[in-house]
Amino acid sequence: MARRFEQVAILGVGLLGGSIGLRLKANAARAAVPLRIAGVGRRRESLVEARDVGAIDSMHLDALEVVGDCDLVILATPVGAFEPLLRQIRDRLSASTLVTDVGSTKARVVELADRLLGPGARFVASHPMAGSERKGPAHSRADLFDNALCILTPTPETPRDAIDDAEGLWRSLGMRTVQLAPREHDDALARVSHLPHALACLLMNLPARGELDLAATGFADMTRLAAGDPEMWRDIFLSNRKAMIEAVDGLTRSMSRFRALLDAADARGIEAFLESARDRKNAFSESRTSAAETGE
Amino acid sequence: MARRFEQVAILGVGLLGGSIGLRLKANAARAAVPLRIAGVGRRRESLVEARDVGAIDSMHLDALEVVGDCDLVILATPVGAFEPLLRQIRDRLSASTLVTDVGSTKARVVELADRLLGPGARFVASHPMAGSERKGPAHSRADLFDNALCILTPTPETPRDAIDDAEGLWRSLGMRTVQLAPREHDDALARVSHLPHALACLLMNLPARGELDLAATGFADMTRLAAGDPEMWRDIFLSNRKAMIEAVDGLTRSMSRFRALLDAADARGIEAFLESARDRKNAFSESRTSAAETGE
Secondary structure, three states: OOOOOOEEEEEOOOHHHHHHHHHHHHHHHHHOOOOEEEEEOOOHHHHHHHHHOOOOOEEEOOHHHOHHHOOEEEEOOOHHHHHHHHHHHOOOOOOOOEEEEOOOOOHHHHHHHHHHHOOOOOEEOEEEOOOOOOOOHHHOOOOOOOOOEEEEOOOOOOOHHHHHHHHHHHHHOOOEEEEOOHHHHHHHHHHHHHHHHHHHHHHHHOOOHHHHHHOOHHHHHHOHHHHOOHHHHHHHHHHOHHHHHHHHHHHHHHHHHHHHHHHOOOHHHHHHHHHHHHHHHHHHHHHHHHHHHHOO | OOOOOOEEEEEOOOHHHHHHHHHHHHHHHHHOOOOEEEEEOOOHHHHHHHHHOOOOOEEEOOHHHOHHHOOEEEEOOOHHHHHHHHHHHOOOOOOOOEEEEOOOOOHHHHHHHHHHHOOOOOEEOEEEOOOOOOOOHHHOOOOOOOOOEEEEOOOOOOOHHHHHHHHHHHHHOOOEEEEOOHHHHHHHHHHHHHHHHHHHHHHHHOOOHHHHHHOOHHHHHHOHHHHOOHHHHHHHHHHOHHHHHHHHHHHHHHHHHHHHHHHOOOHHHHHHHHHHHHHHHHHHHHHHHHHHHHOO
């Protein structure tokens, strides 16, 4: 049976923190069990918004006010704020408190937690893969995580029951869970998420201003991610620098092969390139459709 | 007043050719005026589909059967087929027949038409910017072109009344029209359409197969275009090779600057890059929204 949490601190009440709060409150109400959620944030306005939508019960500008009493602490700020936060709270955490996070990169987060909390601490690094271009707690949704994937990256030293508790937490939000090594997570995410985000921005900046009048739906879709939060993505890029650089180099190599096909006017080669991408895309779309249908 | 066409030949009855046919038939029915559309294709099945959805009246495997009697001929095949088609039909076209096309690249098409039909011919190169991942005449829609942009690229030699007739044609399909020099069109489209398409394919091919299980909505959106028709896009890339190579080089340069920011862990520089992309994206989205609202 999944561990039930009664006192939760959410550090950072943006869209993700707010949505976690909303869903935990909804779950507790349905089960008619007690739950108190303390929201911690830098800005009073965000805290008020999170409280007004019902995502948190109390508002705090200082994590030290609350973490000592909590059985669950969730880091939901941009990853760049994790180091000062962990430094601040580590001596206040009780031995049974589960600590987890929502960061989009994991190797650096795991390394930080090992260093600041100790390698056997009840910290389970997590990446719930849900979000939206909409920022802030006012856009929180209890169903934001439904059917989405949460990747957990425990280390060999992470206590087994802490991993179970973290898996139970994310599943109680409606998520599927999978475990990966932190480095494996970061390499994959660089290619399927972080580099695509950078490319949306690079593409957005490429055309001359007047040329944008000629852009159609394809361009709008390819640049959708460019509307994302600069601060959050700056932190993701920086904390996943090594894998990002490798992904950029990989794409540069394949772009250079594509350029050579253009340069040689190699019709067969260009068609083979387009066919392989189309076949991969169709297989990818089918696997997503069947995953959605089976709830897998 | 826009010229009314009574005998139309559509060479190539795919999604675009079929949708043009459907809309012209709907317009003629509403105005209660006569209109015959001859569909020309390589495959009998496509012709039957186009006839069954009501996009064409008659089916032909050979353009020579019909173009002599037509007051409007529309090239709607992949651009790679334009040269043999124009060679085949040029001696049968009557002096008053308007010829236009739906090709996504223009400099090479204009050069072809100049060479094969003569520089003062009633040929008006056009790029109706509408489409879908769905191929084939069965997916034709009379409203496919509504509010979309059609770029015309006449030359200084193109007869003024032929340009007017072509503008009237595309507007009668519900489109906005604009005129550009062929080279200007191709440079812009390389950056806002052709390179984004290639990137969707390059991104789709980048991750290892297992890594695709970790891909979320962002990756799905960034690779949507990879499902497009390889034959059509091969022709577009080849007929816009020069501008494509320039666009690839431009992106390679900006990727290399981005890589340098990562390499130096330049937080301010990365944030400035992300902010500029976000600001451009927001301005772009607003201009598209207000254009849709005013019908502009």
